[in-house]
Amino acid sequence: MKININEQQLPKGGALVAGVLKGGKLLDTAKQLDKASKGAISKAIKASRFTGGNGQWLDILAPAGVGADWVLLGGLGEAKGIKQTGLENFGGTALQRLANCGLKTMAIACDPIPGAKIDPAMAAAGMAYGARLASYRFDKYRTKLKASDKPSVTAVSVLAQSPAAARRHLKALDAIADGVFMTRDLVSEPANVLYPDSMAQQCKTLSKLGVKVEVLNEAQMAKLGMGALLGVGQGSPRESRMVVMRWQGAGAKTKPVAFVGKGVTFDTGGISLKPGPGMEMMKWDMGGAGTVIGLMKALAGRKAKVNAIGVVGLVENMPDGLAQRPGDIVTSMSGQTIEILNTDAEGRLVLADALWYTQERFKPQFMVDLATLTGAMIIALGHENAGLFSNNDKLAQQLFDAGAEVSEGVWRMPLGDAYDKKINCAIADMKNIGGRDAGSITAAQFLQRYVNKVPWAHLDIAGVAWGDHGKPTVPKGGTGWGVRLLDRLVANHYEGGK
Numbered sequence: 001m002k003i004n005i006n007e008q009q010l011p012k013g014g015a016l017v018a019g020v021l022k023g024g025k026l027l028d029t030a031k032q033l034d035k036a037s038k039g040a041i042s043k044a045i046k047a048s049r050f051t052g053g054n055g056q057w058l059d060i061l062a063p064a065g066v067g068a069d070w071v072l073l074g075g076l077g078e079a080k081g082i083k084q085t086g087l088e089n090f091g092g093t094a095l096q097r098l099a100n101c102g103l104k105t106m107a108i109a110c111d112p113i114p115g116a117k118i119d120p121a122m123a124a125a126g127m128a129y130g131a132r133l134a135s136y137r138f139d140k141y142r143t144k145l146k147a148s149d150k151p152s153v154t155a156v157s158v159l160a161q162s163p164a165a166a167r168r169h170l171k172a173l174d175a176i177a178d179g180v181f182m183t184r185d186l187v188s189e190p191a192n193v194l195y196p197d198s199m200a201q202q203c204k205t206l207s208k209l210g211v212k213v214e215v216l217n218e219a220q221m222a223k224l225g226m227g228a229l230l231g232v233g234q235g236s237p238r239e240s241r242m243v244v245m246r247w248q249g250a251g252a253k254t255k256p257v258a259f260v261g262k263g264v265t266f267d268t269g270g271i272s273l274k275p276g277p278g279m280e281m282m283k284w285d286m287g288g289a290g291t292v293i294g295l296m297k298a299l300a301g302r303k304a305k306v307n308a309i310g311v312v313g314l315v316e317n318m319p320d321g322l323a324q325r326p327g328d329i330v331t332s333m334s335g336q337t338i339e340i341l342n343t344d345a346e347g348r349l350v351l352a353d354a355l356w357y358t359q360e361r362f363k364p365q366f367m368v369d370l371a372t373l374t375g376a377m378i379i380a381l382g383h384e385n386a387g388l389f390s391n392n393d394k395l396a397q398q399l400f401d402a403g404a405e406v407s408e409g410v411w412r413m414p415l416g417d418a419y420d421k422k423i424n425c426a427i428a429d430m431k432n433i434g435g436r437d438a439g440s441i442t443a444a445q446f447l448q449r450y451v452n453k454v455p456w457a458h459l460d461i462a463g464v465a466w467g468d469h470g471k472p473t474v475p476k477g478g479t480g481w482g483v484r485l486l487d488r489l490v491a492n493h494y495e496g497g498k
Contacts, residue, residue, distance in 0.1 A: 005163045008160070021079055022076070025052060050075065058072070091126065092131060100148070110159060121162045124159075136181055183478065184477070184480040186293060195316055201217070213244070227316060229313050231353070232349050235322050241314040244311050249493075256308060260292065260368070261286075272342045272344040287465030288335070288459075292311070292312050295486050326341055334353075334449075342433045359451060367457075390455075398410065465478070
């Protein structure tokens with residue numbers, strides 16, 4: 001879908017979206033429409049329950065005297081409470097409401113908002129960005145789409161007072177959206193299409209943006225001693241891979257920041273087989289790796305002034321005759337041994353080797369890992385926040401703040417010696433599960449044994465990587481969660497030698 005930012009000029013056709021403040025206070029575009037329609041806009045508001053409250057919408061079809069065929073009024077709430085994410089949601093929701101209205105074009109008016117503490121150019125870029133994020137569709141496998149199933153709107157224009165400045169802001173936001181869309185695509189792909197090697201090939205496409213991509217095969221990983229990761233994939237005929245992505249946007253002497261993702265392209269549970277109902281959703285058990293890949297695309301696309309490392313461990317967990325068994329003991333790259341009590345607790349095994357490899361080879365400023373790791377995280381936090389575990393208060397606060405800024409919330413969970421003891425083992429250095437209690441926490445304790453003293457955070461995204469219900473800028477399905485959060489983390493604290 002084509003999304004542009006243009007001069008403020010009322011369209012002569014299509015749909016037009018105009019903002020209204022709480023209390024029914026019309027902004028400039030709505031005032032012009034009201035005047036041209038001889039009060040029809042005000043009359044429509046009075047005849048409805050629309051008050052301009054945040055999230056309220058009012059459709060007005062073909063008002064007399066107005067060039068637009070459809071007017072959609074959107075409530076912005078109180079001016080002092082308007083934030084950038086609110087404007088993104090405004091643009092996203094407007095597109096969702098009008099996408100199938102039958103018209104081909106729509107315009108969103110970005111008027112000056114007296115009392116709002118937000119840059120007008122950023123406001124316009126935010127509305128366009130929100131519409132772009134909301135425009136995502138994954139229907140490549142639907143071969144018999146009816147016209148009614150396809151959006152009628154093919155072009156969106158945001159009307160701004162300073163379009164050139166808004167376009168400059170949108171350029172960087174578009175690069176982030178590209179990363180979000182790549183993550184959504186990867187998470188949405190079926191496992192017969194996306195498996196370790198084909199996912200590694202997707203990583204290689206980032207080389208066009210200047211990302212250096214290195215793919216390790218099973219022989220190379222075996223030589224490095226990655227017995228934990230390789231054990232997960234040994235029951236699949238599809239070979240495991242580890243992919244290293246490097247973006248060099250800062251000086252050669254600047255230490256990199258590192259992001260590590262769990263990439264289980266399909267998780268049957270292995271010998272500890274999952275129940276059949278719902279197993280098809282385990283195609284998105286590579287969501288953590290998907291976020292890391294999308295993030296690397298976003299950083300490179302907007303030419304971020306940072307040195308960033310993305311490492312993803314890609315495996316398929318299958319239950320054939322060669323699959324690892326409960327009771328097996330594997331040796332990780334760190335030299336630590338692990339007794340496998342449950343082959344469905346496999347993501348932490350993948351991350352153990354990936355984290356050790358990353359901190360040993362690259363000596364990063366910090367590591368953040370992402371994984372759809374535990375169902376227990378969904379029980380604890382539902383689908384609203386990701387679980388955050390960290391050994392570093394500063395990094396944890398930075399992640400919390402970045403999440404709040406982009407509406408990708410995280411909630412910090414505890415770590416401690418009492419939890420760590422739950423994974424001690426009588427016949428190996430540790431076991432891969434700690435029991436039913438505090439399952440998400442003991443999984444994080446397991447990972448912490450592979451980071452040494454590097455500042456580290458673990459994001460358990462099991463509840464947020466996929467959405468059964470859409471949001472203003474996130475259609476139903478793969479959410480692309482984490483790309484925006486981690487990009488904001490980098491932008492706020494780690495670019496340009498910060």
